[in-house]
Structure formats: structure tokens, C-alpha cells
């Protein structure tokens with residue numbers, strides 16, 4: 065079986081690494097890795113390959129930044145000849161970025177089965193580009209690998225055949241579990257002169273938070289206020305830096321004594337920092353899951369989440385965009401002990417192996433090998 069994996073943007077790398085690792089060395093399995101180049105800065109991409117031990121991409125499509133339609137189209141155009149040449153048995157895509165949808169569409173248009181890691185998550189907010197990417201990628205996927213139980217209901221409602229869906233757990237958490245000790249040994253709080261549990265971490269990059277200068281200025285004021293209670297470390301995404309600069313906010317924020325701005329951090333550095341934090345403020349998807357596993361309170365600065373298990377089981381709280389509501393949640397969080405969340409089912413460090421098992425059994429069933437497995441393994445239906 066030839067498995068062609070596709071990564072493009074920072075949050076993809078932690079999800080792909082465990083899948084490739086679990087496939088590596090299996091009898092009759094060959095892997096091929098495509099990087100679309102959606103993220104291209106050293107600190108948004110290459111550093112992650114080094115830290116996570118990901119194999120070098122066999123191909124880098126070099127698409128870079130651009131409007132969504134152009135970026136998506138560029139990935140499709142550039143990956144198509146690679147698919148034609150490599151003839152994979154299955155294309156594995158992860159997450160919900162533009163590269164995910166583009167690669168999935170290009171593959172199905174060549175009749176190549178698609179496996180989607182992190183299928184079925186829904187924010188039910190179609191103004192988010194990621195929601196469009198999720199819904200469409202799931203519709204064209206043959207194998208849907210699900211991280212949390214509510215996603216099963218979402219897929220059922222959208223008419224996805226049960227036989228295609230596999231609840232395997234969370235591959236990104238495999239990566240977290242594998243690297244947590246190494247991240248801790250970097251002593252990130254100490255390196256920044258901070259005491260464990262006596263600082264917060266901030267990340268912001270969603271268009272809904274950073275593109276509007278008025279909204280961004282209001283958030284900056286809020287963070288400046290909060291940092292009198294607790295120093296805040298803010299690793300700034302390149303898109304957010306550009307927005308802060310354009311809004312004339314960058315120097316003001318950087319000069320505030322309680323706010324520590326850094327550039328994008330490596331995976332290990334960021335994990336070490338979050339693991340020692342008292343609280344995290346974020347609009348990221350993945351960080352809601354990571355804080356749940358680390359037991360760190362998370363305030364999500366969005367009106368919704370596609371990852372409800374982080375709220376119902378974990379340490380996440382959706383606090384929206386209204387400054388007064390965010391302030392109340394901040395005060396409540398600091399005045400209480402960290403919530404004792406539980407770790408969702410199958411977020412146990414073994415999702416990559418489960419995914420590799422399903423893929424190899426699916427391939428065997430397709431090729432009529434091993435009749436026992438063929439009977440037991442759900443294969444793609446209706447295509």
C-alpha cells in the first residue's frame with residue numbers, strides 16, 4: 065500500500081507525525097509525504113519537522129500565502145501531477161486547513177481514496193473557512209478518522225455511511241504525550257524568568273479576532289489589563305503581527321510591561337510553556353485540546369468550538385468576543401483552582417497506531433487478502 069500524506073500548515077505537522085511513525089516499517093507499506101508550502105517560515109514549518117522527527121517532505125509544492133480560493137486552487141494544481149506520478153492507494157489529509165480540502169479534492173478527482181484524520185468536527189459556523197474545509201473534506205473522504213464522540217453524530221446527520229467512520233482518538237495528543245517530558249526539560253518558564261503557574265499564555269490568529277483593527281485594539285487593551293494580574297506570554301502568529309503592525313498597535317503592545325511578545329515558538333517550546341501556565345487565552349482549535357490534556361484552564365476567545373469534548377470533559381471555556389464576558393471569565397478563572405477535567409476517550413497516545421491498523425486492514429480487504437479481516441473491516445461504501 066502506498067500512502068501519500070499531505071501537510072501544509074503548522075497544526076498539520078503534529079497530526080501527521082504519529083500516523084507516519086505508525087506506518088513506518090509495516091510490511092508492504094510505503095509512505096510519501098507532500099508539503100503544500102501553505103506555511104513556509106522556518107518557525108512555522110521546518111522547525112516542526114526537526115522537533116517532531118517528521119521525515120523530510122518528498123515534495124514541497126511551495127504554494128505560499130494568498131487569498132483562500134487562490135491558495136486552494138494552487139494546491140490542487142500543483143498536487144495533481146504528483147498524484148498522477150506517484151499513484152498512491154490512499155491520500156491521508158489531516159485537520160481543516162485549506163491544504164486539507166485542496167488535496168482531498170484533487171485526490172478524489174483522480175479516483176484516489178481519501179482518509180481524513182480529525183473528521184466530523186463542526187463549529188456550525190460557516191463564516192469560518194475551516195468549517196467549509198471540514199464539511200467538504202468529510203464529504204469526499206472514504207475513511208473518516210474521528211477524535212471525539214460528538215463528531216460521530218455530526219457525520220451521521222450529514223449522511224456519511226457508518227462503515228466509513230472510525231473512532232480512533234486524537235493523533236495530535238499522541239504527539240503531545242510523546243514529547244511532553246522533553247518539552248518540560250527545556251524549562252521554558254525559567255528561561256523567560258517566570259514561575260510555573262504564575263503566568264498566562266496568549267495566542268490569537270483567527271480573522272474574526274485580528275483582522276478588524278477596532279476589535280484587535282480592544283483585545284490588546286484587555287490583555288494589557290489582564291497582565292497586571294498575571295504576566296502574559298504572547299507568541300505572535302505572522303498574520304497577527306502583520307495586523308497589529310497595520311493597526312499601529314505593535315509597538316504599544318510590545319512596550320507593555322506585563323506582556324511578553326515572542327515570535328512563533330517551536331512545538332517543544334510552546335508545549336513546555338503551556339504546560340506550566342496558570343491559564344491560556346486562545347482562539348486556536350488545537351490548543352483547546354492540548355490544554356484539556358495538560359489540565360490547564362483555557363479561555364477560548366470565540367463564540368463556538370468544533371471541539372465540544374474540551375468543554376464538556378476538559379478545561380475549556382468558550383468566552384466569546386465580548387470584552388465584558390471575557391473579563392468576567394478571566395476573574396473567575398484566577399479566583400478558583402484549575403477545573404479538574406477528564407481526558408476524553410482514546411486521547412491516549414495510540415491514535416496513530418489505530419489509524420495505521422485501519423489503513424492496512426482496509427487495504428488488505430480491498431485487495432482480497434486475509435478474508436477474516438476483510439469481513440470485519442468497514443470498507444468504503446457507496447463509491
Ligand code: UD1
Pocket residue numbers: 073074075102103104105108129130160161162163193194269301302303306349
Ligand atoms: C491557517 C489555517 C488555520 C490554522 C492556522 C494555523 C486556513 C484557512 N487557515 O491560518 O485554520 O489555524 O493556519 O496557523 O487554512 N504567514 C507567514 N508565514 C507563514 C505562513 C503564513 O508570514 O509561514 C502569514 C502570511 O501573511 C499569510 C498569513 O500569515 O498571508 C495567513 O497564512 P495562511 O496560511 O493563509 O492562514 P493562517 O492564518 O496561518
